[in-house]
Amino acid sequence: MSGPEPRRPREGHGGTGPGAIAPDGCSVEVYIRLPAGDEPDVVASAVPAGASLLEPGCGTGRVTHPLLERGFAVTAVDESPRMPEHVRGARTVCSPIETLELDERFDAVLLSSFPVHAGDVRVRDALLRACRRHVADDGCVLVQREGEDWRERVPRERRAGDGLVRIAAADPTGDPKVSAVRCEYVFPDATWTQTFLSRRMDRAEFEEAPAGAGLAVDAYLTDDRTWVRALPAG
Numbered sequence: 001m002s003g004p005e006p007r008r009p010r011e012g013h014g015g016t017g018p019g020a021i022a023p024d025g026c027s028v029e030v031y032i033r034l035p036a037g038d039e040p041d042v043v044a045s046a047v048p049a050g051a052s053l054l055e056p057g058c059g060t061g062r063v064t065h066p067l068l069e070r071g072f073a074v075t076a077v078d079e080s081p082r083m084p085e086h087v088r089g090a091r092t093v094c095s096p097i098e099t100l101e102l103d104e105r106f107d108a109v110l111l112s113s114f115p116v117h118a119g120d121v122r123v124r125d126a127l128l129r130a131c132r133r134h135v136a137d138d139g140c141v142l143v144q145r146e147g148e149d150w151r152e153r154v155p156r157e158r159r160a161g162d163g164l165v166r167i168a169a170a171d172p173t174g175d176p177k178v179s180a181v182r183c184e185y186v187f188p189d190a191t192w193t194q195t196f197l198s199r200r201m202d203r204a205e206f207e208e209a210p211a212g213a214g215l216a217v218d219a220y221l222t223d224d225r226t227w228v229r230a231l232p233a234g
Helices: 028-033 039-046 064-069 121-134 203-211
Strands: 014-016 052-056 073-078 091-094 106-111 135-144 156-160 163-172 178-187 190-199 215-220 227-232
Touching: 028 190, 039 064, 039 106, 039 135, 052 064, 052 121, 064 073, 106 121, 121 135, 121 203, 121 215, 203 215
Parallel strands: 052 073, 052 106, 073 091, 106 135
Antiparallel strands: 014 190, 135 227, 156 163, 163 178, 178 190, 215 227
């Protein structure tokens, strides 16, 4: 797809390594390499078969493609024009999540990869409002949040295909609830880094955030409570 010129990096975000870097510091090449993980299983367990899905922050289709294979109708959105170039089989839109205006509603909206922890609460609230205005009144929003002990488990790492994803640091900032997180993606042929601002939210604080956007937490979908289903309030 063709699209607008790349946006400037988001404040507090950055990335290094070969190839294109998205405004939030993500590497396009890294997201081509990363496996989908359990996201498609979580969606399938919470959303009716064949549902229409809006996937803001789709990246290169890491989760989009498995969802399409399961029969979902996916509209994939990313603010980097370079990311959706790699998405196949889905409608693609280039836009920041918080300003997205599609004038349509979906059975479910998928807010994965932890943007709900945006360091700036104004950005977080705008993300959740975008989810609310695009979900049908009888639909749901699936939100991925950080593990409740993740800030205490730094550094930590996990395997991802033939690479290693390492949370190397979570450094303090001027806000005691916000950390500057540095993530390293180490593959046999190259290494990338991403730095982003992440706001700590305990369970009560997390549940208050969707409420401000007209959403109510309905269920925690995984044992570690990192996946949450929220429903339109009222």
